[in-house]
Amino acid sequence: MTEPASAGDAADVLLPPRTGLHRRNAWGFGLGTLGRDMAATLVTMFLIVYLTEVVQVSNATLAAVTVVLVVMRLFDAVNDPVMGLIVDNTRTRWGKFKPWIAGGALAWAAATIVMFSDWGVEGPWFVVVFIVVYLLWEIAYTVNDISYYGMLPSLSRNQIERERIGVVARVCANIGIFGVVMAIVPVTSALEEVLGSAQSAWFALAVAVAAMMLIFQTITLVTAKEQVSSERMHTSLRELFSVIGRNDQLLWVTLAMVLFMTGYTITTSLGLYYFTYIYGDVGMYPVFAAILGVSQIGGLLLFPLASAKLGRRRVHLLATASCAVGYVVFLFAGTSMLFIGVAGVLLFAGQAFIQLLMMMFIADSVEYGQWKLGRRNESVTFSLQPFIYKAASALASGAVGVTLIVSGINDAGSAADITDVGASAFKVAMMVVPLILVVVSWLVLARRYRLDETRYAEIIADLRLRESTVEARDGES
Template sequence: MNEKVSKRNRWMFGIGTIGRDMLYTLISMFLMFYLTDVLDLSDRIMAYITMMMVFVRIFDAFNDPFMGMLVDNTKSKWGKFKPWILIGALLTSIFTILFFYDFKIEGMGFVVIFTVNYLLWEISYTANDIAYWSMLPSLSKDQKEREKIGAVARICANLGMFTLVVGITGFTQFLADKTGSMQQAYFYLSIILVILMLFFQMFTVFGVKEDLENQIVEEQTTVKELFQIIIKNDQLLWISISMSIFMTGYITTTSFGQYYFKYIYGDINMYAVFAAILAVSQITALAVFPLVSKYFKRNTIFTASIGIMVIGYIIFFFAPTTTMLGIGIAGILLFVGQGAIQLLMLMFISDSVEYGEWKFHKRNDSVTLSLQPFINKLGNALASGIVGATVIVAGINESTDVSQVTQQGLDLLKSSMLIVPLILIIISYLIYRKFYRIDEVFYKQIITENQARLKEIKHEQKN
């Protein structure tokens, strides 16, 4: 693939996820806040909702490899990725709007409707997400080019995410003033985000030129082979376990953001300022990653990033709430470190495609890359459980005013947001260091042997 096409693909692929990540952020980070602080659901109903959210997310996480198998087994004149990107985007759009539509149903009826819609949303988004990210390895086998494609995509994803994170408080207040209620504000916001998602997805669907030579026609993957791909691909398995633990900690911290600034800092409007600082920090980390990777090995970058995050968590925990200085510094450290790690996670999983091809003589791009959304969803599920349980036990959900939350409740909120995630992130790093071994040298060996095997196969086919 020539340089002109490669550069075009970097941007068309990356731009496609801007609106997608804005919409995903609405559900992953702010749906819980919408339920507790906008709909003001009772502790009893929130307990049921939390349990259902955790159950559905775990179910959908384990459903991801099956979706990956479905994508891998797809054969069409548009390839195997783009049809599912489009189908998933359209269905996700419908179910996103239904989250915020007022069915005028309360109690257990609301729980049932919410659970069904949540399940359908997760399945629809899975189809889109797996097809989107599993396209990346097919665009290039070169590690450095993959880093460039991945960096642009992650920058665009973070641009979408932080646009919503920074703007949601002010924008929903603006819409609430216009519509007369915060509930209606979220409903119209969901419609706007759906339109943006579909608009930006068209850049990927119509703008990316796939490297069809990398999409080798293979036998269809069976369910038995599906489990072999995941379990016997030891590098994929260990990095997935490590990153699932990491993402549980990270998402737990970010999910508490609005609660922290409302109940501990005492000014929810500062959440937007904090988010803006984090956005610049994380996008900067992603932008400079390709440059840094020229001089340092991935293992070194990963270790340094974890170290930066650990320091950030410690500063955050002890930072005074009378000023943004300490919190801001901690946030920069956390999100610079996480920005590098989220890209490394994508690269580690992408390299596992070639490792699997080397080990099993079959690529299985989509099944392998399905572990990335699996990691995010499992992390989201466990984080939702931590957040949901915390806001109930701490007395936050039932409170009508900040002053009604006890100091013990605030301490529980702070510990769940900062101490628990710190422990999880350290555990994830120890697992990575002990078991993951695809470094730059080993990867070159894998590529060389895979190419030699393919040449041999083509030679045999000619004869």
């Protein structure tokens, strides 16, 4: 392994990007996330709500479903790198990403609609059908997700350009996420009055979300254009483990972000339950969601300025501190909506920074792996991003299921049915456990992640030197 070239030779990776094609890729790629995250949010955040509040499954069925979610999400997360390998080895006239993006989106939309259909079964048969439907949903999601985010590093390897593409993508994604979060209560209530049942209302919402996802994915397929070519190198299954296992920076990012996202997902998954059974006014949930949505989008828009002024390491420390203080304020907010709102702003503005940093850290790990291992594997490397989300979702699902049973919420009819002990257990799960995970996540990255701006620029300079050497050698032969 050679030492990288000097940072001065790679200053262009930190210069402002070109405008025309950059804007096309930023908006083309970014808008696709809006529909994707609407569909993902409907299931990852509200599937349990649908099962407990609409289908009204028993504690036994909820326990079984919780086990299924944990096992299947972990199993699917482990399979993500294999899908990344398949994408990286794909060669078509449309490139290696877009065929999988299109096919995955179609299957994902269909599975989402089936997920919220009336299956007409109960007990053990409900669990069996749930396993089949959820497995189809996860496979389709994986196909689309791996190929979609695998395309990001190929759109540019200029760090500023990547950050701007990432900002647009995360802003659009958060519009999709919080559009669903804010709409879930008023829209399903309105649809229930029109359609006559809560199940029909949720089904109609699922159809609408699936259609939106396909529309925005089509925008990406038509407009996004790759700029960084990949080597025509086939990666075998045996080499897959080397691509991931020897990329130490990617592994540290993965560990840290699984910890952070597990805490974050626990908090967001319990949000609707908090306002229904702890705060005692579900009508405040859309208001809280609006505050969070504005906070996250504001954080994302401020990220490029903060990154330019402070650097990524200081931004990461600032964001972690914001999240930690937010959890403390939330824990002691009581029934004060003012303090709950302040906590939400601190939590979700900080989370927005960390969410974008995660994407950038993984994207930069593509070039680090190329420099260290001599091969460029965008999809295999970026398969660790959905792995992070799915592993975190699996662990959070287990925590949420246990919390709902232990706190007594799954059997409760209203906030009056929750004991003080149950409320305390709920708050520990929603606020204290995530706080600990956020701090540990920061410690891992602060001590182990080394791809700062200077180091990345050096690596890019060395890669370009290698490429020019190969081109010169090929020209002489």
